Amino acid sequence: MKRLKYYLLSVVFVSTAVFTQAQEKEQVKTGHTNNNKFKQLYDEFATPNMYRSASGAPGSAYYQQQADYKMDIVLDDKNARIAGYETITYTNNSPDQLKYLWVQLDQNVRAKDSKSPLIEESNVRPVMRPNEFASKFMKKPLERGFNIQKVVDVNDKPLTYMINRTMMRVELPEPLETGDKFTFSIRWWYNINDHVKENGRSGYEYFPKDGNRAYVIAQFFPRMAVYNDVEGWQNSQFWGRDEFALPFGDYEVDITVPADHIMEATGKLLNRKEVFSKEMMKRYEAAKKSYKKPVFIVTQEEAEAAEKGFSKQTKTWKFKAENVRDFGFATSRKFIWDMMAVKIGDKDVMAVSLYPKEGNPLWEEWSTKAVASTLETYSRMTFNYPYHKAVSVHAKQQGMEYPMICWNYGRPKEDGTYNDRVKYGMMGVIIHEVGHNFFPMIVNSDERQWTWMDEGLNTFLEYLAQQDFGEKYPEALSPQHDKFPSDRGPAHLIVPYMRGNQDYMAPIMTKGLNTYQFGNNAYGKPATALNILREAIMGHELFDYAFKEYANRWMFKHPTPEDFFRTMEDASAVDLDWFWRGWFYTTDWVDIGIKDVKKFYVSSKPNKFIKDLVNERGGNINDLPPLVYLVEEGGEDFSEDMKTKSLLENSTPLKEYIMDNFTPAEQRQIKTPKFFYNITFEKPGGLVMPIIVEYTYADGTKKTEKYPAQIWRKNDKEVSKVIASEKEIISIVIDPNLLTADIDTSNNNWPRKEQQSEFEKFKSKVKQ
Numbered sequence: 001m002k003r004l005k006y007y008l009l010s011v012v013f014v015s016t017a018v019f020t021q022a023q024e025k026e027q028v029k030t031g032h033t034n035n036n037k038f039k040q041l042y043d044e045f046a047t048p049n050m051y052r053s054a055s056g057a058p059g060s061a062y063y064q065q066q067a068d069y070k071m072d073i074v075l076d077d078k079n080a081r082i083a084g085y086e087t088i089t090y091t092n093n094s095p096d097q098l099k100y101l102w103v104q105l106d107q108n109v110r111a112k113d114s115k116s117p118l119i120e121e122s123n124v125r126p127v128m129r130p131n132e133f134a135s136k137f138m139k140k141p142l143e144r145g146f147n148i149q150k151v152v153d154v155n156d157k158p159l160t161y162m163i164n165r166t167m168m169r170v171e172l173p174e175p176l177e178t179g180d181k182f183t184f185s186i187r188w189w190y191n192i193n194d195h196v197k198e199n200g201r202s203g204y205e206y207f208p209k210d211g212n213r214a215y216v217i218a219q220f221f222p223r224m225a226v227y228n229d230v231e232g233w234q235n236s237q238f239w240g241r242d243e244f245a246l247p248f249g250d251y252e253v254d255i256t257v258p259a260d261h262i263m264e265a266t267g268k269l270l271n272r273k274e275v276f277s278k279e280m281m282k283r284y285e286a287a288k289k290s291y292k293k294p295v296f297i298v299t300q301e302e303a304e305a306a307e308k309g310f311s312k313q314t315k316t317w318k319f320k321a322e323n324v325r326d327f328g329f330a331t332s333r334k335f336i337w338d339m340m341a342v343k344i345g346d347k348d349v350m351a352v353s354l355y356p357k358e359g360n361p362l363w364e365e366w367s368t369k370a371v372a373s374t375l376e377t378y379s380r381m382t383f384n385y386p387y388h389k390a391v392s393v394h395a396k397q398q399g400m401e402y403p404m405i406c407w408n409y410g411r412p413k414e415d416g417t418y419n420d421r422v423k424y425g426m427m428g429v430i431i432h433e434v435g436h437n438f439f440p441m442i443v444n445s446d447e448r449q450w451t452w453m454d455e456g457l458n459t460f461l462e463y464l465a466q467q468d469f470g471e472k473y474p475e476a477l478s479p480q481h482d483k484f485p486s487d488r489g490p491a492h493l494i495v496p497y498m499r500g501n502q503d504y505m506a507p508i509m510t511k512g513l514n515t516y517q518f519g520n521n522a523y524g525k526p527a528t529a530l531n532i533l534r535e536a537i538m539g540h541e542l543f544d545y546a547f548k549e550y551a552n553r554w555m556f557k558h559p560t561p562e563d564f565f566r567t568m569e570d571a572s573a574v575d576l577d578w579f580w581r582g583w584f585y586t587t588d589w590v591d592i593g594i595k596d597v598k599k600f601y602v603s604s605k606p607n608k609f610i611k612d613l614v615n616e617r618g619g620n621i622n623d624l625p626p627l628v629y630l631v632e633e634g635g636e637d638f639s640e641d642m643k644t645k646s647l648l649e650n651s652t653p654l655k656e657y658i659m660d661n662f663t664p665a666e667q668r669q670i671k672t673p674k675f676f677y678n679i680t681f682e683k684p685g686g687l688v689m690p691i692i693v694e695y696t697y698a699d700g701t702k703k704t705e706k707y708p709a710q711i712w713r714k715n716d717k718e719v720s721k722v723i724a725s726e727k728e729i730i731s732i733v734i735d736p737n738l739l740t741a742d743i744d745t746s747n748n749n750w751p752r753k754e755q756q757s758e759f760e761k762f763k764s765k766v767k768q
């Protein structure tokens with residue numbers, strides 16, 4: 001008899017185990033084992049080496065090239081023309097011998113023979129405005145692009161060079177060995193574009209009312225390309241949208257402009273006393289001590305007076321910048337100028353704004369404060385801002401960044417009024433572009449190749465900086481807002497993109513030039529992915545430490561995507577390969593739902609499962625050992641009185657077991673759950689994510705549980721969880737705070753919400 005008991009018992013457990021195994025096998029068979037979403041990223045990643053270590057840090061043999069510039073620049077305001085003579089000293093820190101150098105000629109993107117317009121598709125549009133029509137079909141190409149007058153060595157001896165569109169190859173008289181420097185000079189000029197009419201990231205805006213131009217000048221000099229261990233020469237052509245890859249260097253730049261111009265530029269102003277009036281010097285000293293609000297260096301009244309001058313005299317402004325990857329400047333007699341100090345660590349940094357009267361009253365109110373606030377947030381999240389100033393320049397339709405200086409849009413109407421869109425747009429773009437000082441100006445990633453490495457990381461921090469700004473300056477917000485209305489960052493804001501047409505989507509790991517929906521792909525999605533990582537997966541402490549580690553490891557260096565991915569894992573002990581793979585290498589989306597919830601009670605009476613088994617094996621039900629039976633509410637083994645009894649009242653074998661095996665003290669400590677829920681979660685979405693579940697109990701209390709993403713590792717479609725609870729669960733919600741960008745929340749509730757099923761009915765009606 002004993003033997004039979006044991007036999008039956010083993011049958012019970014063996015058949016349960018076989019049942020589970022069969023289920024697993026079925027899943028493996030139907031799943032694509034080669035596309036396992038938890039497979040490590042070895043295939044996609046470059047192999048770590050002496051230059052880039054497996055930890056994501058710069059390797060022991062990491063190197064980077066250096067390009068130092070001395071430039072003399074002359075602006076011809078009358079003809080909107082700029083000319084320069086530059087001397088580049090290039091240091092080869094690579095282990096390779098170089099036969100030639102590549103120099104970027106970005107202005108050639110606007111040259112008559114530019115191929116950029118040729119790669120844009122065009123179609124006849126049945127209706128056009130006259131100005132559109134004229135500019136499209138009747139305009140002669142303008143004389144734009146670089147005029148390279150000479151390329152010479154230190155002895156003024158011509159060097160052989162070849163121009164391939166936006167790239168110039170300069171032949172070296174002798175190969176440049178490791179550690180050696182080569183100095184050469186280029187004389188050039190070009191006609192400056194009207195950036196409002198002709199587009200472009202730099203140029204001038206013409207103001208017909210007063211006949212002045214405001215210049216925001218960048219990509220204006222032949223710039224060294226990057227040479228490194230991952231690309232060799234980064235000489236991928238500039239088509240217009242894709243941004244830049246530039247080496248660090250020191251700059252000495254003299255810029256000659258009309259004497260009545262006001263200027264800001266990358267770098268320290270060396271001859272302030274020569275270009276400032278005594279009054280301006282006094283104001284400047286005051287601004288250095290003003291931490292609460294900006295001090296005017298040039299007032300609106302003074303700027304308006306200057307607009308009428310058109311001086312024939314010139315002035316030379318001298319700047320020096322160390323360890324920057326680029327140089328930009330803004331100049332006009334229209335500029336109003338204000339600045340204030342902001343404490344970053346133990347240093348004072350100047351937050352600065354430059355804007356024509358057309359930017360007011362918005363700009364004098366908020367630009368400089370937005371600059372200062374941005375430096376504080378970004379410094380907290382990365383490293384202390386290392387430069388001495390950050391400048392925001394108002395330029396129509398521009399949003400573009402350079403070291404220490406950036407161009408920003410946001411212009412009130414002529415009567416000085418503006419709506420929320422203009423106001424928040426202006427604040428948002430200033431925070432974004434000032435933020436670019438950190439990524440990619442200091443953490444110097446390759447923008448031409450990886451747009452997301454600067455735009456995504458920067459948009460993520462921009463969101464945090466916008467929220468900080470709104471908290472610091474609640475008076476900047478409109479009455480209906482209690483926080484800054486950021487349009488990117490929070491997970492739910494990316495949902496419309498993620499559930500969009502897959503034909504117009506590309507993985508984040510796509511070169512910016514070649515992607516669809518540029519803004520969502522390179523800004524919104526990576527920024528949101530990082531926010532999700534911080535809010536829903538890693539938590540603030542682990543994320544912030546690792547993100548800061550990445551910023552500090554790669555400050556003033558050139559990181560690659562792997563360096564970022566690896567560092568985030570290396571510094572946190574969170575395995576994130578599945579996350580990078582899903583969010584960065586695919587266009588999958590998140591959709592997790594509750595498929596089914598079954599409620600069980602325990603019982604002493606043999607249930608149908610065991611009865612069937614015993615019948616099948618030819619045993620006697622009375623020979624069974626004491627067992628705990630689980631019966632589903634409403635099922636054939638269920639009886640209403642189970643609801644009213646406690647756990648131990650419902651199961652005599654369990655009660656006896658507890659009495660026999662636990663001391664009275666232990667018995668008082670044990671849990672006695674009464675309700676048993678078998679919850680099946682489904683995952684129609686391709687992305688694996690943690691399941692964040694909020695359980696609400698009959699007494700009104702709630703409990704949130706997070707099942708790590710690895711719960712999906714063996715079954716990508718559905719998983720189950722048993723919840724043993726002392727209290728009855730009355731509702732279950734997945735992702736209650738919308739932290740995961742779940743694209744369909746209609747399956748996130750149990751019981752299903754009535755209005756959602758109504759909506760589903762409506763949807764299916766519409767489909768028919």
Ligand SMILES: [Zn+2]
Nearest residue numbers: 432436455458
């Ligand atoms: Zn940007």
